[in-house]
Amino acid sequence: MELDDEVKMLRYMRQDVITAARDMKAALIDLYAPGKSPCPEVLTAVQLLASDEGFHAECPNHACRRTGLCQASDVEPECAPLWPEALRERLDDMLVGIALSAFRTEASRAAIHARLVQAFGPDPAAPSGKKRSRSAAGTPG
Numbered sequence: 001m002e003l004d005d006e007v008k009m010l011r012y013m014r015q016d017v018i019t020a021a022r023d024m025k026a027a028l029i030d031l032y033a034p035g036k037s038p039c040p041e042v043l044t045a046v047q048l049l050a051s052d053e054g055f056h057a058e059c060p061n062h063a064c065r066r067t068g069l070c071q072a073s074d075v076e077p078e079c080a081p082l083w084p085e086a087l088r089e090r091l092d093d094m095l096v097g098i099a100l101s102a103f104r105t106e107a108s109r110a111a112i113h114a115r116l117v118q119a120f121g122p123d124p125a126a127p128s129g130k131k132r133s134r135s136a137a138g139t140p141g
Helices: 003-031 039-053 062-067 085-120 134-138
Strands: none
Touching: 039 085
């Protein structure tokens, strides 16, 4: 392989690494973003309520009728027009509970993190301030 070909190949590889690093950074930021709604829990609540009420038998979604369980992929399932008002209110109550639980979990994690930082020193990822010299820190003025 010629030197020019190797240089071109290394440049392409470098660009692939840069692109992959950007994608991973965006994925990590998205994964740990605060305030994300607990979508799996919400969908589980919708699916449980619809399945318990037996709406899967009348649902326009063929997969729900075939499996005998709600297959909703959104907060507003296809069988939503069949839901009585009392069931919608029950779902709203469940969603409030899920949201409160998510907020409490987030607050708990923040408190644990603050306690760990207090116990073990500053967060290594946090920007550090100016360091004082030993002579300035050790001798009284």
